[in-house]
Amino acid sequence: MEVGTWTGASAMHMARVARGLGLTTEILCVDSFLGDAEHWMLARQRSELRLEFGHPQIYRQFLANVVHAGLEEIITPFPCTSAHAARILTREGVRCDIAYLDAGHEYRDVLTDIQDYWVLVRDGGALIGNGFRPDRPGVRAAAREFGASIGQDPEVDGDKWVLRKE
Structure with missing residues (x-):
């Protein structure tokens, strides 16, 4: 996804x-x-x-x-929109192995997308995001904040970040 x-x-x-x-x-x-x-x-x-x-x-x-x-x-x-799609997909029981986030890049938008799509990722899957770089402080802050809430630091490779769902 x-x-x-x-x-x-x-x-x-x-x-x-x-x-x-x-x-x-x-x-x-x-x-x-x-x-x-x-x-x-x-x-x-x-x-x-x-x-x-x-x-x-x-x-x-x-x-x-x-x-x-x-x-x-x-x-x-x-x-x-990402928010409407997340509600529809959640209601329909859709799940994915990987969700790749590259929609909004402002803190609130990114955090909302992370929260909305995390629940759609199957156990053993991953949430991957784009834009983890100095000129996107909202992306960095949202990924780190959500990661902390689930006991993880985002794995970072270049401008990509990953949170794994156990």
């Missing part, structure tokens, strides 16, 4: 790796496909929204990328 997929690059990488290993998997990609606050507020990032009549075209690009890569049998889009 990927939360915050943008145009699908990470999901497609995971799908290719899974396919190469002969794994049967589905990658559920949760994203509103509307961009985050930074994309709307920063001129250099606003162009990435590819606005048409005021509406971002990120979802179209995501679909085109997935189909062009031939990964539509592995990758399933779930165009929804």
Whole structure:
């Protein structure tokens, strides 16, 4: 499961790796496909929204990328906010082995996503996040705070962090 997929690059990488290993998997990609606050507020990032009549075209690009890569049998889009998706998935009893978080990067958003998606990770699985770097203090603080609440320090590799569910 990927939360915050943008145009699908990470999901497609995971799908290719899974396919190469002969794994049967589905990658559920949760994203509103509307961009985050930074994309709307920063001129250099606003162009990435590819606005048409005021509406971002990120979802179209995501679909085109997935189909062009031939990964539509592995990758399933779930165009929804991370909070709404977590409620729906929890209610439906959906569980995953890995949840990869790369949606909001502000402390409150990250902490909420960690809390919401931790319950969806099966025992033996992992919650992995992106953006553990100095210019994302909210990501670092949220991962550390939640980790402390479950008795773990996040494992960090580059800008990725991991919490393992025993």
